[in-house]
Amino acid sequence: MNGYSWDSSVVLSSLPQLMSGLAVTLQLTAICAVIGLVGGFVVCLMAMSRILPLRWIAVFFIELFRCTPALVQIIWIFYCVPIFFGIFIDPFTMAVLALGMNITAFNAEAYRAAIQAIPSSHYDACTALGLSSLKRTVYVILPQAVLLAIPVLLTNTIGLLQQTALVAIVAIGDLMYQGKSLATQTYRPIEIYSTVAFIYFIFSLPLSQVVGFCEKRLRARLT
Amino acid sequence: MSSCFLKVKNLRKSYGLVHVLDGMNFQMEPKERIVVIGPSGSGKSTLLRCIMGLEKIDNGRIEFEGARYIEARESRRKDNLVDTTVRAKVGMVFQHYTLFPHLTVLGNLVLAPVRARGENRASATDRAMQLLKRLGLENRANDYPGMLSGGQKQRVAIARALLLDPKIMLFDEVTSALDPELVAEVEGLMLELAEQKMSMMIVTHDMWFAKRIATRVIFCADGHIVEDAPPAKIFSDPTEPRTADFLKKVLHVDTIS
Amino acid sequence: MDLATSLSFLYDYRLALLTGLGNTLYFTACGLAIGLPLGFIVSIIRHTGHPVLKVIATTYVEIFRGTPVLVQLFWFFFCLPALLGVDLGNVTSTITTLALYMGAISSESCRASLKAIGAEQRDACIALGLPARVSVPYVILPQTIMRAVPTLLSNCVTLFKESALVSAVGMADLMYQGQMIADSTARPIEILTATALIYFVIAFSATRIVTYYEQGFLKRLKL
Numbered sequence: 001m002n003g004y005s006w007d008s009s010v011v012l013s014s015l016p017q018l019m020s021g022l023a024v025t026l027q028l029t030a031i032c033a034v035i036g037l038v039g040g041f042v043v044c045l046m047a048m049s050r051i052l053p054l055r056w057i058a059v060f061f062i063e064l065f066r067c068t069p070a071l072v073q074i075i076w077i078f079y080c081v082p083i084f085f086g087i088f089i090d091p092f093t094m095a096v097l098a099l100g101m102n103i104t105a106f107n108a109e110a111y112r113a114a115i116q117a118i119p120s121s122h123y124d125a126c127t128a129l130g131l132s133s134l135k136r137t138v139y140v141i142l143p144q145a146v147l148l149a150i151p152v153l154l155t156n157t158i159g160l161l162q163q164t165a166l167v168a169i170v171a172i173g174d175l176m177y178q179g180k181s182l183a184t185q186t187y188r189p190i191e192i193y194s195t196v197a198f199i200y201f202i203f204s205l206p207l208s209q210v211v212g213f214c215e216k217r218l219r220a221r222l223t
Numbered sequence: 224m225s226s227c228f229l230k231v232k233n234l235r236k237s238y239g240l241v242h243v244l245d246g247m248n249f250q251m252e253p254k255e256r257i258v259v260i261g262p263s264g265s266g267k268s269t270l271l272r273c274i275m276g277l278e279k280i281d282n283g284r285i286e287f288e289g290a291r292y293i294e295a296r297e298s299r300r301k302d303n304l305v306d307t308t309v310r311a312k313v314g315m316v317f318q319h320y321t322l323f324p325h326l327t328v329l330g331n332l333v334l335a336p337v338r339a340r341g342e343n344r345a346s347a348t349d350r351a352m353q354l355l356k357r358l359g360l361e362n363r364a365n366d367y368p369g370m371l372s373g374g375q376k377q378r379v380a381i382a383r384a385l386l387l388d389p390k391i392m393l394f395d396e397v398t399s400a401l402d403p404e405l406v407a408e409v410e411g412l413m414l415e416l417a418e419q420k421m422s423m424m425i426v427t428h429d430m431w432f433a434k435r436i437a438t439r440v441i442f443c444a445d446g447h448i449v450e451d452a453p454p455a456k457i458f459s460d461p462t463e464p465r466t467a468d469f470l471k472k473v474l475h476v477d478t479i480s
Numbered sequence: 481m482d483l484a485t486s487l488s489f490l491y492d493y494r495l496a497l498l499t500g501l502g503n504t505l506y507f508t509a510c511g512l513a514i515g516l517p518l519g520f521i522v523s524i525i526r527h528t529g530h531p532v533l534k535v536i537a538t539t540y541v542e543i544f545r546g547t548p549v550l551v552q553l554f555w556f557f558f559c560l561p562a563l564l565g566v567d568l569g570n571v572t573s574t575i576t577t578l579a580l581y582m583g584a585i586s587s588e589s590c591r592a593s594l595k596a597i598g599a600e601q602r603d604a605c606i607a608l609g610l611p612a613r614v615s616v617p618y619v620i621l622p623q624t625i626m627r628a629v630p631t632l633l634s635n636c637v638t639l640f641k642e643s644a645l646v647s648a649v650g651m652a653d654l655m656y657q658g659q660m661i662a663d664s665t666a667r668p669i670e671i672l673t674a675t676a677l678i679y680f681v682i683a684f685s686a687t688r689i690v691t692y693y694e695q696g697f698l699k700r701l702k703l
Contacts, residue, residue: 063680063684064680066683066687067637067679067680067683067684067687068641068676068679068680068683069641069642069643069644069645069655069679070641071644071645071647071648071655072644072655072658072672072675072676072679073676075655075658075659075672076672076673076676079662079668079669079672080668080669080672080673083668083669084669158545158546161548162547162548162549163548164548165548165550165551166548166550166645168550169550169648176548176550176551179551179554180554183554183558189554189558189559189562190558190559190562190563193551193554193555193558193559194555194559196551197543197547197551197552197555200546200547200548200551201542201543201546201547204545204546204547205542205546208542208545208546272603275606275607276606277603277606277607307609310609311609313607314607315603315607316607317600317603317604317607319600321600321601321603321604322604323601323604323619323623324623325622325623325626334608334610334614334618334619335608335609335610335614338610338614338618339608339609339610339611339614340609383608384607384608387608387609
């Protein structure tokens with residue numbers, strides 16, 4: 001580093017604006033995470049249902065949102081939904097829509113993989129114990145599927161946190177957006193972007209440690 | 224220093240607070256076939272793994288053919304001295320075969336001789352094919368392990384170890400994971416090796432096989448050697464009550480008359 | 481707005497879209513070419529390496545997994561030149577970011593694969609007297625790679641999707657072209673749908689290949 005001097009005062013003075021951006025980021029993450037957890041489960045059930053149209057819709061939805069970049073999804077929704085439906089939706093809601101559907105698709109896959117990971121011997125045992133199909137699903141399959149899926153669901157949520165940075169491109173005032181505008185205002189991109197990166201990092205790191213912890217516990221409990 | 228074949232002195236090993244091996248002492252002569260029996264957790268497998276140099280010992284000394292092989296002292300925590308030239312004379316076969324799944328049977332057999340010992344590939348292949356022929360597996364030479372039965376895999380694993388001309392073979396519960404009807408072919412091979420006077424240490428749960436192959440039986444419990452006697456003696460008239468207790472449970476036969 | 485008009489409209493812009501696609505594929509390919517070997521090396525270091533190297537490797541992976549790719553791109557574009565005092569050029573910065581990100585995520589896949597190979601293989605190598613210079617290239621490496629291929633291919637698709645972000649720093653990839661045309665023609669639906677479709681076709685095909693590989697090759701070897 002050739003004598004570049006770090007200016008901490010810039011960091012301190014920009015914190016308020018960054019914090020307001022962080023609030024938007026966290027709001028967006030939280031709302032979409034909840035949508036994703038519940039919606040993912042619903043879509044997963046649809047994808048495994050015997051009613052073919054439901055299954056097709058679900059599979060189409062999952063593949064569409066998993067095989068296209070999140071940025072494309074956001075931009076498409078921002079540009080095309082107002083035209084298609086001829087109504088105005090505020091940017092934040094559109095972002096929730098885009099990211100919410102995105103994580104729903106990934107979570108649906110996570111639930112599906114978890115359900116398929118349950119060995120068939122459990123199903124056999126339920127039959128041997130005389131449990132009806134519904135009871136079996138509710139008391140045996142579901143609890144295990146959710147437990148098994150937790151690490152992936154958590155990882156997807158961490159990914160969601162990173163994805164929210166994309167909304168800065170469509171001018172929603174999240175952490176990344178504030179960082180961008182501050183960096184151009186203060187002409188000190190290193191301090192600002194490093195701080196922004198650091199803030200994202202300190203939110204992601206604990207979550208990823210929790211994932212590791214959960215995986216260990218699950219392996220011990222379920223083997 | 225007596226130049227006896229294998230000498231284990233004061234072998235100690237713990238996993239955390241558990242003393243898996245708690246001062247093991249024994250000696251072995253060439254061409255002996257020692258079967259190690261005992262309850263789970265008594266350290267039988269660990270003993271074999273330590274002799275193979277797979278585990279670090281906490282304390283003790285292992286000599287092989289009079290030469291210093293493995294040594295450690297409690298004071299110098301986990302600082303094992305392992306003579307790898309001696310280790311090359313020890314062969315081991317495991318419960319779960321551990322063949323390399325991405326190589327063919329022949330590939331598995333010749334990897335060590337060619338890549339680690341610098342043997343010429345043609346001669347190694349020759350020896351390997353001869354060995355396979357003896358085992359009746361020569362038409363499986365180009366198959367992958369995934370296509371073999373458990374018994375075949377285990378016999379290939381034994382062949383793989385034999386190809387390195389070991390002076391002693393260690394068998395760690397090699398039939399425990401096999402279907403009952405496949406056990407015979409592996410035990411048959413081991414009995415053949417016994418006839419050729421191969422020195423062996425075997426850990427097994429199969430007491431009937433132990434009786435047939437052993438020249439000596441060691442009963443381990445709690446990390447010690449409780450009893451060490453020829454099979455005829457130990458199975459019909461054990462000295463220690465602990466031994467009798469164990470055999471009673473395992474063989475469902477009352478040996479205390 | 482009928483289909484014929486839409487299609488002819490798209491046809492007019494085919495060159496721009498194809499150029500964009502070309503750039504996307506170029507950036508992705510370069511990122512993969514550097515990132516995949518890097519990820520493998522990093523995973524080996526994290527698995528069996530010098531303690532200090534392990535810490536460096538883990539820090540690298542956690543940083544690149546714990547921060548948004550967008551932030552990483554901005555950092556490499558605007559901060560690194562200032563720090564180093566030399567301008568790396570846009571293409572180099574782009575590829576560096578993508579490669580480092582790919583290295584981080586693929587190291588996780590390789591690490592999981594290494595762990596899955598199990599201590600038993602290590603035991604067999606010691607029992608056969610195979611030194612590291614033999615066991616690593618002939619036993620560990622082949623198995624790690626074969627096992628990790630499905631996840632790694634999945635990582636490749638992820639990188640392909642993340643590459644859309646380089647449009648945000650002004651690189652003329654597929655997303656950039658799509659957005660530019662959408663902005664300048666005020667006909668976003670056709671062009672953005674086409675853009676999404678192109679990403680989709682490529683990503684979807686790639687994921688199908690993964691499934692095919694998993695069902696066929698790996699099952700046969702019973703790895």
